[in-house]
Amino acid sequence: MIKKWIEAARPRTLPTSVSPVIAASAYAWYLDTFNGYTASICIVFALLAQIASNFGNDYFDYKKGSDRADRVGPRRAVASGDIPAKIMLKATCIVLSLACITGCLLIPSGGWELIIAGIFIAIFALAYSAGPYPLSYHGLGDVTVFIFFGLIAVNLSFYVQALHFESVVFYCSIAMGLLSVNILMVNNYRDKETDEISNKKTLVVIFGRKFAERIYLLNGIIALLITGTIWFTNGIYGYIAALLYLSIHLQTWSRLLKKKGTELNPILGETARNQLVFTLLLVLVLVIDKISES
Structure with a gap:
């Protein structure tokens, strides 16, 4: 049973919640405002919020009929009968509550205004798949991921440590948002036919697979360029790191073009891995640069 819950949490996609916090904390350290305790709370909150969203997605997609036992993507707990729907709904509420409680630990550092941000995060974690106008069913899933796994995750994680915003961190948040969108793009690229049957209008359904292939490629390149002040102004090691990430991104993109159906499942994990690689190279x-200046 534990294995089934781990699978339902979708561990291969969890780097998309951790990477923005790591990147933000690296900038905080670079700018002498790092707070280890606050950064740790941000990571726990991000993980819990994403797991709650994944659980909710599992439940609500099943209820809407877009997840079936014969899906080409990874096994879904409720649709496959591994976890009863009512239990999954309870688990979603419990994990989301834990995320909210964890988020409250940031209030002493960031102020009561964080409650507003926390409420929005909790609402959109469910509104992604649930409610009268589920965002992922109306071509807004990618926008939601970009905002919450990019702009909000990076900038707020930095703010609760530094108590101010920085333009360079904002650019990084755009990069993280684009790389997070790529993970969703692979998922929707794989599920295009079943999403069409379920009337789930993702961007891939609306604009087609060729559109998704181009966006996937561009997102990785733009993420690199928009954080160029890190890669291209810090000596040869910055260029090497940038080229290393670009080679990995291009390799995954080329594999994406050649795969279909269940063959795309490993590409999903590779895309999440690429975001983590991007983040770790940025940290490096x-x-x-910090050591060379001291």
Whole structure:
């Protein structure tokens, strides 16, 4: 049973919640405002919020009929009968409550205004798949992921440590948002036919697979360029790191073009891995630059 719950949490996609916090904390350290306790709370909150969203997605997609036992994507707990629907709904509420409680630990650092941000995060974690106008069913899933796994995740994680915003961190939040969108793009690329049957209007359903292929490629390149002040102004090691990430991104993109159906499932994990690689390379360049200046 534990294995079934781990699978329902979708561990291969969890780097998309951790990476923004790591990136934000690296900038905080680089700018001498790092707070280890606050950063740790941000990571726990981000993980719990994403797991709650994944559980909710599992439940509500089943209720709407878009997840079936014969789906080409990874096994879904409720649709496959591994976890009863009512139990999954309770688990969604419990994990989301834990995320809210964890988020409250940030109030002493960031102020009571964080409650507003927390409420929005909790609402959209469910509104992604639930409610009268589920965002993922109306072409807004990618926008939601970009905002909450990019702009909000990075900037707020930095703010609760530094108590101010920085333009360079904002650019990083755009990069993280684009890389997070790529994970969803692979998922929807794989599920295009079943989403059409379920009337789930993702961007891939609306604009087609060729559109998704181009966006996937561009998102990785733009993420690199928009954080160029890190890669291209810190010596040869910055260029090496940038080229390393670009080669990995291009390799995954080329594999995406050649796969279909269940063959795309590993590409989903590779895309999440690429975001984490991007983040760790960024951290490495920041650390080297900081040490070289001291």
